[in-house]
Amino acid sequence: MLLIDDLLMLPFSGFGFILRTLQKIAEEEFTDDAPVKERLLELQLRLESGEIGEEEYAAEEEDIIRQLREIENRKRALSGAPAAEHDRGLAFTAGETKASASVTFHQDAERKA
Amino acid sequence: MTESSASPQMAPGEGGRYVYGIVQSKEPVAFGRSGIGGSGEMVYTVNYQDIAAVVSNTSVYIFDPTRENALAHEHVIETVMKNYTIIPMSFGTVFRTDDDIREVLKSIYPSLKDVLHQMAGKLEFGLKVNWDRDHIIEDIKREDEEIRQFHQEIIRKHLQSTYLARMQLGRMIDKALVERSVGYVREIYEALRSVCVASRDNQPIGDKMIMNAAFLVEREREAEFDSAVNKIGRKYGQRLTFKYTGPWPPYNFVNIRLKLERVAAG
Numbered sequence: 001m002l003l004i005d006d007l008l009m010l011p012f013s014g015f016g017f018i019l020r021t022l023q024k025i026a027e028e029e030f031t032d033d034a035p036v037k038e039r040l041l042e043l044q045l046r047l048e049s050g051e052i053g054e055e056e057y058a059a060e061e062e063d064i065i066r067q068l069r070e071i072e073n074r075k076r077a078l079s080g081a082p083a084a085e086h087d088r089g090l091a092f093t094a095g096e097t098k099a100s101a102s103v104t105f106h107q108d109a110e111r112k113a
Numbered sequence: 114m115t116e117s118s119a120s121p122q123m124a125p126g127e128g129g130r131y132v133y134g135i136v137q138s139k140e141p142v143a144f145g146r147s148g149i150g151g152s153g154e155m156v157y158t159v160n161y162q163d164i165a166a167v168v169s170n171t172s173v174y175i176f177d178p179t180r181e182n183a184l185a186h187e188h189v190i191e192t193v194m195k196n197y198t199i200i201p202m203s204f205g206t207v208f209r210t211d212d213d214i215r216e217v218l219k220s221i222y223p224s225l226k227d228v229l230h231q232m233a234g235k236l237e238f239g240l241k242v243n244w245d246r247d248h249i250i251e252d253i254k255r256e257d258e259e260i261r262q263f264h265q266e267i268i269r270k271h272l273q274s275t276y277l278a279r280m281q282l283g284r285m286i287d288k289a290l291v292e293r294s295v296g297y298v299r300e301i302y303e304a305l306r307s308v309c310v311a312s313r314d315n316q317p318i319g320d321k322m323i324m325n326a327a328f329l330v331e332r333e334r335e336a337e338f339d340s341a342v343n344k345i346g347r348k349y350g351q352r353l354t355f356k357y358t359g360p361w362p363p364y365n366f367v368n369i370r371l372k373l374e375r376v377a378a379g
Contacts, residue, residue: 040178041318057180065177072175082377087174089129089209090373092216098372099217101200101224103231104313104365 031078033071040064130159130168130208131176133189134362135218136197137229138165144192149176149185156189159211161218164225167193168214176205190362198233200225200369201362209376217371228367234332235310237366238359240342241317242301242324244352246290252352253289260285294323297353302326304345308338313365323353327365335360 043064047057069084076083131149133156136142141158148154148169158165167189176182186204193199208214218225254264263285267278301324302312311329318325330338346355 037178038318044180045319061179065179068178081375084175086377087207088376088378089174089207090213090371091209091376092213092220093374096374097217097220098370099221100368100370101221101228102368103228104368 027078031071031075033068036064036067036071040068128170128172129174130166130211130214131171132202132206132208132214133167133169133186134193134199134201135164135166135225135229136193136199137163137226138197139163141165144189147185147189147192149182149189151181151185156192159214159218161215162222164218164222164229166214166218167199168208168211171207174207176207178204194360194362198229198235199362200228200232200367201364202369206371213373217373232363232367235363236330236332236335236360237363238328238330238338238342238357239361240301240305240324240326240328241322241356241358242297243321243354243356244294244297244323246321248352249290249293250286253286253293257289260289297349298324301345305338305341308334308341311366315365327361329363329366330360 040061043052043057043060046052047054073084075081081087136158138158138160139162141160142165143158144156144167146153146155148156148171150169150171150173154169154171156167156169159168169189183204190199190201208217254261260282263278263282267275267282305312305328309328309330313327315325315327317323328338342355342357346353346357349355
């Protein structure tokens, strides 16, 4: 099969690298909440423009929220953070905590094409 | 699963602290019983020197981004904004205790002061611009000479393979659409450049939107900015719809990064 030939020809040693990369991609997709959040934003726009009513909005919102919770739990499992139900908030640990605040001020000089 | 609105308010000190944002204040301030969660929790400040976090008590630690919750979060920020410059926190930030909050305020005190100083007297406005793709395509077919002629040729069936020709026409139209949207967006930014301090280009949402931007405007120039938006809105009123919102706290111009320990029960 052509695919296996390609894999064998890669300059990196062995299958380990490939498997780790594939695993990373799979993990990223598994925990990527961006498309689901985009769905929520689009749903809100449709409600605001009058395209859908409150009931339809509420029903679909519930579904999206359920998906977001699912993804949140996956993220927590992967990073070793406590499960959502057991979370008791953010805490400051001297030495462990990293916090920063900054201003991003820019005039978008170049429009992206 | 939502918190029952009949549940009693917590005893002082109990539960976590939902954080709405950070303000400048030496004294403790109270902002009314409009805490997120629907049980009338008091919104108040946790102070450290001359800055303070605006918080309310909560027995819920994870908040779903429902419209109801988002509106509650926004409502508190809007109330605070009337009298204070506020660095808004992202939705759903819950701290364990007041002390944890004070420790964070202490650890980034200089940056927070700097941000508060830079943001004083500045408001954020949002501008989303939509178009009707079909109307724009009609414009293109009428106004672009090359496309118009090509289209005419297809109609008159002068071209041998109309399928391939239609494909090519489609590609030409797509290219023209991109050029038009880029042109509109550039003109709108140009019209507003001199009346704002900064701007930010966000990803448009959905397929009708061609522009999704945030503008940072000085309070004293709000009326000027307003009229510049209205002017450009009227100019393109036939083809574009403008959705102009605000004032908001500077969500798009301030960055707060928190890498903190998440505490578990038990």
